[in-house]
Amino acid sequence: xxxxxxxxxxxxxxxxxxxxxxxxxxxxxxxxxxxxxxxxxxxxxxxxxxxxxxxxxxxxxxxxxxxxxxxxxxxxxxxxxxxxxxxxxxxxxxxxxxxxxxxxxxxxxxxxxxxxxxxxxxxxxxxxxxxxxxxxxxxxxxxxxxxxxxxxxxxxxxxxxxxxxxxxxxxxxxxxxxxxxxxxxxxxxxxxxxxxxxxxxxxxxxxxxxxxxxxxxxxxxxxxxxxxxxxxxxxxxxxxxxxxxxxxxxxxxxxxxxxxxxxxxxxxxxxxxxxxxxxxxxxxxxxxxxxxxxxxxxxxxxxxxxxxxxxxxxxxxxxxxxxxxxxxxxxxxxxxxxxxxxxxxxxxxxxxxxxxxxxxxxxxxxxxxxxxxxxxxxxxxxxxxxxxxxxxxxxxxxxxxxxxxxxxxxxxxxxxxxxxxxxxxxxxxxxxxxxxxxxxxxxxxxxxxxxxxxxxxxxxxxxxxxx
Amino acid sequence: xxxxxxxxxxxxxxxxxxxxxxxxxxxxxxxxxxxxxxxxxxxxxxxxxxxxxxxxxxxxxxxxxxxxxxxxxxxxxxxxxxxxxxxxxxxxxxxxxxxxxxxxxxxxxxxxxxxxxxxxxxxxxxxxxxxxxxxxxxxxxxxxxxxxxxxxxxxxxxxxxxxxxxxxxxxxxxxxxxxxxxxxxxxxxxxxxxxxxxxxxxxxxxxxxxxxxxxxxxxxxxxxxxxxxxxxxxxxxxxxxxxxxxxxxxxxxxxxxxxxxxxxxxxxxxxxxxxxxxxxxxxxxxxxxxxxxxxxxxxxxxxxxxxxxxxxxxxxxxxxxxxxxxxxxxxxxxxxxxxxxxxxxxxxxxxxxxxxxxxxxxxxxxxxxxxxxxxxxxxxxxxxxxxxxxxxxxxxxxxxxxxxxxxxxxxxxxxxxxxxxxxxxxxxxxxxxxxxxxxxxxxxxxxxxxxxxxxxxxxxxxxxxxx
Numbered sequence: 056x057x058x059x060x061x062x063x064x065x066x067x068x069x070x071x072x073x074x075x076x077x078x079x080x081x082x083x084x085x086x087x088x089x090x091x092x093x094x095x096x097x098x099x100x101x102x103x104x105x106x107x108x109x110x111x112x113x114x115x116x117x118x119x120x121x122x123x124x125x126x127x128x129x130x131x132x133x134x135x136x137x138x139x140x141x142x143x144x145x146x147x148x149x150x151x152x153x154x155x156x157x158x159x160x161x162x163x164x165x166x167x168x169x170x171x172x173x174x175x176x177x178x179x180x181x182x183x184x185x186x187x188x189x190x191x192x193x194x195x196x197x198x199x200x201x202x203x204x205x206x207x208x209x210x211x212x213x214x215x216x217x218x219x220x221x222x223x224x225x226x227x228x229x230x231x232x233x234x235x236x237x238x239x240x241x242x243x244x245x246x247x248x249x250x251x252x253x254x255x256x257x258x259x260x261x262x263x264x265x266x267x268x269x270x271x272x273x274x275x276x277x278x279x280x281x282x283x284x285x286x287x288x289x290x291x292x293x294x295x296x297x298x299x300x301x302x303x304x305x306x307x308x309x310x311x312x313x314x315x316x317x318x319x320x321x322x323x324x325x326x327x328x329x330x331x332x333x334x335x336x337x338x339x340x341x342x343x344x345x346x347x348x349x350x351x352x353x354x355x356x357x358x359x360x361x362x363x364x365x366x367x368x369x370x371x372x373x374x375x376x377x378x379x380x381x382x383x384x385x386x387x388x389x390x391x392x393x394x395x396x397x398x399x400x401x402x403x404x405x406x407x408x409x410x411x412x413x414x415x416x417x418x419x420x421x422x423x424x425x426x427x428x429x430x431x432x433x434x435x436x437x438x439x440x441x442x443x444x445x446x447x448x449x450x451x452x453x454x455x456x457x458x459x460x461x462x463x464x465x466x467x468x469x470x471x472x473x474x475x476x477x478x479x480x481x482x483x484x485x486x487x488x489x490x491x492x493x494x495x496x497x498x499x500x501x502x503x504x505x506x507x508x509x510x511x512x513x514x515x516x517x518x519x520x521x522x
Numbered sequence: 523x524x525x526x527x528x529x530x531x532x533x534x535x536x537x538x539x540x541x542x543x544x545x546x547x548x549x550x551x552x553x554x555x556x557x558x559x560x561x562x563x564x565x566x567x568x569x570x571x572x573x574x575x576x577x578x579x580x581x582x583x584x585x586x587x588x589x590x591x592x593x594x595x596x597x598x599x600x601x602x603x604x605x606x607x608x609x610x611x612x613x614x615x616x617x618x619x620x621x622x623x624x625x626x627x628x629x630x631x632x633x634x635x636x637x638x639x640x641x642x643x644x645x646x647x648x649x650x651x652x653x654x655x656x657x658x659x660x661x662x663x664x665x666x667x668x669x670x671x672x673x674x675x676x677x678x679x680x681x682x683x684x685x686x687x688x689x690x691x692x693x694x695x696x697x698x699x700x701x702x703x704x705x706x707x708x709x710x711x712x713x714x715x716x717x718x719x720x721x722x723x724x725x726x727x728x729x730x731x732x733x734x735x736x737x738x739x740x741x742x743x744x745x746x747x748x749x750x751x752x753x754x755x756x757x758x759x760x761x762x763x764x765x766x767x768x769x770x771x772x773x774x775x776x777x778x779x780x781x782x783x784x785x786x787x788x789x790x791x792x793x794x795x796x797x798x799x800x801x802x803x804x805x806x807x808x809x810x811x812x813x814x815x816x817x818x819x820x821x822x823x824x825x826x827x828x829x830x831x832x833x834x835x836x837x838x839x840x841x842x843x844x845x846x847x848x849x850x851x852x853x854x855x856x857x858x859x860x861x862x863x864x865x866x867x868x869x870x871x872x873x874x875x876x877x878x879x880x881x882x883x884x885x886x887x888x889x890x891x892x893x894x895x896x897x898x899x900x901x902x903x904x905x906x907x908x909x910x911x912x913x914x915x916x917x918x919x920x921x922x923x924x925x926x927x928x929x930x931x932x933x934x935x936x937x938x939x940x941x942x943x944x945x946x947x948x949x950x951x952x953x954x955x956x957x958x959x960x961x962x963x964x965x966x967x968x969x970x971x972x973x974x975x976x977x978x979x980x981x982x983x984x985x986x987x988x989x
Binding site for chain 2: 241
């Protein structure tokens with residue numbers, strides 16, 4: 056057994072003493088800190104480059120020391136919460152190595168924040184479409200490790216759709232590149248897609264080549280209020296069939312509207328809703344359209360309004376572009392607004408086939424009621440991916456237990472509807488064991504065989520993404 | 523050792539005697555038959571459903587019998603050419619199980635042809651964008667196994683981008699579903715992407731859930747003739763930076779134009795080119811634009827013409843929509859037109875970073891010259907994915923040997939330019955061993971570990987996709 060002191064000094068001898076320190080509290084938690092999740096670790100390594108990551112991994116692999124890879128620490132399933140061993144922090148791998156606007160691509164290190172990449176890309180007139188929450192703090196490496204989604208995943212795909220190639224450290228400490236700036240490559244198995252979304256359990260992604268595209272020249276936002284989840288479900292179908300072709304379709308149910316509806320950045324909206332008959336169970340949808348011409352895109356917006364009125368919308372709005380950016384900020388704050396109601400929340404990111412969304416929302420509400428909890432849901436309606444949320448006072452352990460029981464029921468519901476326990480956050484430490492309920496045993500066995508093949512000692516982020 | 527007679531009768535007892543037959547010649551070849559590639563097999567199984575595939579796989583796995591999975595037989599790297607054992611033909615798994623236009627998705631069996639799927643989807647007002655060559659005969663299962671590309675992969679992504687979930691048979695004969703109609707799922711490793719493009723070496727895909735989208739309401743084709751590969755390279759950069767945002771950018775070099783240029787379905791084009799000074803080394807680019815409005819899309823076409831004129835185009839055209847479909851057919855026949863010149867050709871689908879395309883084209887021509895062969899190249903310029911082709915008389919073994927030597931040099935060139943030996947056809951049997959030249963040893967080791975983990979007996983399509 057290696058003591059902490061010898062671990063720090065031996066590891067420091069390999070990667071540089073200045074690159075190893077004893078963990079600080081913030082390095083033992085992630086986006087789950089609100090619910091009191093905190094881990095332990097013996098040391099934190101902060102390599103300054105990819106070879107430093109490889110050196111750290113090799114030392115840990117040689118010495119049977121577990122590793123937890125840390126990005127921006129914004130994850131919502133405990134993926135970055137260590138359980139002993141060494142934390143490998145990617146924060147110093149923060150370079151945009153290349154940015155080629157002429158060829159719609161860039162090469163970025165894992166520790167670049169999502170917002171920084173988006174800003175750099177915007178400055179050269181292009182766009183990196185993935186837009187997960189917490190972009191200001193989340194790292195591209197974390198986006199890759201979890202295959203992060205976001206509102207525009209509906210039209211533009213999740214993170215994986217934008218990855219051309221990876222640089223990564225595989226066991227027992229080998230720095231490899233898989234692909235690169237080439238846009239098409241079928242020579243080998245798709246190890247890129249295998250590493251993306253593997254939550255650091257198969258290796259450590261140190262950099263990626265990403266695809267970029269030009270931004271749309273016109274955008275139009277459309278908002279609709281529906282009297283029920285069933286009417287909203289008709290509204291989603293209407294959005295897909297009316298010819299407007301949205302790139303995102305987002306939803307807030309009545310519970311989320313209770314906390315966030317009054318601050319919707321559309322003048323007068325909340326008071327107008329108040330005058331509508333029977334606001335109980337109201338659901339808000341909002342969709343983004345992208346196009347070439349302002350007039351044509353606005354015309355598609357009108358088509359969407361017609362479709363939503365036909366689906367039963369009681370209120371609609373087609374705001375000016377300035378509102379769209381305010382709405383994006385409002386959208387990003389929904390989670391906080393809902394959490395503020397009781398101080399604590401358990402929010403799970405299940406996804407179902409889009410035509411089962413109303414059943415999911417009704418079922419999640421019934422689950423909350425059965426456990427005596429308040430409920431809210433919001434999320435990526437076009438992708439059938441909801442943040443179903445159970446509220447509680449964080450000082451009330453009994454209600455936290457009930458929220459966990461409710462989440463368990465929710466996972467069962469999502470699976471029974473043909474869906475998944477996680478649409479975008481990943482399994483992390485908190486959803487360990489649920490894949491087995493979702494997949495056939497032989498598929499689970501294949502999953503485990505791949506883990507064993509690429510991480511035979513089980514040292515990469517142990518306890519995460521285990522079936 | 524099992525004799526052929528006992529193999530046929532034992533296998534027939536498991537999957538039904540009517541579903542097993544002795545191989546016919548056409549079942550021992552694929553799209554490489556022109557170069558005389560033909561395999562051997564002891565029996566062909568034609569299961570009528572997915573469980574029948576599982577039963578056949580289980581019998582083969584139990585009896586250590588190698589399997590070759592056969593789709594439409596249009597592959598260009600020998601992937602469907604058996605080397606003994608049993609051929610599992612997917613032709614009877616030809617049902618479109620579900621087609622949900624309202625939710626932009628379908629579930630299709632592996633034996634449905636690409637063209638049939640495209641037709642069915644078109645009939646309900648939607649679109650399945652992947653457009654690999656040989657769509658009339660190729661199966662969706664083959665498209666999935668090779669992660670097929672095509673011209674519109676530039677704007678819409680390769681086959682993998684359209685797969686929501688898979689039904690597949692894993693060793694030793696387990697029928698599993700991974701994902702389904704749900705659009706986002708990060709619960710497990712991305713086994714879907716791992717199976718897609720694995721060329722049947724990790725299991726047998728029996729069905730897939732695919733994403734669909736509405737078709738564009740407007741399209742515009744733009745064609746430009748350039749005096750050299752360097753000017754064409756500038757033209758590609760111009761297409762990416764002029765704001766026109768094409769969904770495909772295709773190229774024919776001087777060699778391909780020699781065989782196919784005269785039949786370009788634009789009235790007068792060939793005679794107009796003849797009047798241009800110095801046609802040596804001319805290169806044709808053509809791009810598709812998609813948009814909401816005919817006028818706006820045409821305006822983007824004009825912007826592209828301007829960009830191409832600035833890049834040195836000596837001739838341009840913006841044909842009517844009727845021409846676009848004729849051009850699609852003409853495009854599909856380029857391969858045959860080039861092959862007809864000498865009767866035989868070796869065509870390899872290397873891909874490089876798009877900014878290295880001119881170097882690839884010049885280098886491939888120099889390789890042809892060094893081996894005393896005629897040369898032609900065409901393909902997906904926007905993706906840097908070329909079909910570099912060496913022509914020969916198929917009765918001349920010495921020239922066939924030289925073509926193979928030229929292909930070997932070409933692979934080395936593509937890798938030295940940061941590219942891949944295969945952009946869309948796969949390794950099959952003919953490119954066995956080349957991945958090792960392209961990937962780091964540790965990445966190759968991971969590739970082999972995955973194969974061993976999922977196919978421990980090495981019975982799924984042995985000899986394909988081996989590093």
